[in-house]
Amino acid sequence: MTVVERREIALVDLLDRLLAGGVVITGDLTLRIADVDLVRVDLNALISSVNGKVPPPWQETPREETP
């Protein structure tokens, strides 16, 4: 990165907030992100990386998915 300082917000920082934060409105009139079955691999990883309750990083957490 040479000259200009990049002030543009990184998309991941944005999606951390817009897809994992914000008020979730449930109801039949709206489409919830959580319902979306994302196909694209990179996007899928992105969504799962910003969703869900996440413990502080310094805890070793064997995350078990027990549906």
Place this chain on the structure above:
Amino acid sequence: MTAGLRYVYAICRPFGAALQAQLTGVAGVPPKLLSHHGLVAVLSEVPEDDFAEGPLRAHLEDLDWLGSTARAHQGVIDALTTVTTPLPLRLGTVFRDDSGLRTMIEAREAEFRRTLDRLEGRVEWGVKVYLDTEPAAPAPAEKAASGRDYLRQRQVRTRSRDEMWEAAETFARALHRSLAGRAEDHRMHAPQNSVLSGAAGQNVMNAAYLVPRGGSEEFVELVDRAKDDTPGLRVELTGPWAPYSFTEDTEDTEDTENTENTEEERA
């Protein structure tokens, strides 16, 4: 263009100032306001072709579309933060018409007011800690003379990586403790995948802090100071954001700290 749906960005208290005239939201449509029950919804009328359930579902799988929509959404929220403290909604919240939106506002009115009161005058700061994996592991591996040399070199490398990781965690924990002390609330986001973020190094902490506007300067100074003496580590600050990570109604929200216990409860 087909009939318009309502893409809603945020719920606010009534605010006096006007939004910038040239502000555009998602789909390039300028946002407008809908007042109801003493609350204001900020929305754009968007084409059904793109925002009805089916098309929206498809669009969300397109990273370019998602990116530009997210930026447009953020642009509107950002503009709102200059005149009020908005309660941002999750990306992709769409209503069929004004009446659906009004019904929703009525149903959640009390919660909106409670949350707006709690967030009034607060902003969110993002703080990330990275472990610089590349430069900190220079070791221009001298050719091992023997198997034993090789194993020793390997051991040294592994140990130093473990130590670096441990040091990073210790640093992050201390930084978090000091920042949380200056914040009203905090959330831990998942560490970012470096492939997706394109950021150098390994993200070891990705936290959000809720800070009163008036306390922001002090908070930022605290972060800046932490940036100074951290060899092999990088601290990154983003914000101020609208309080996206703190919109959950706290009536029955568990404290983040408590998750430690829950985690250990039974594996």
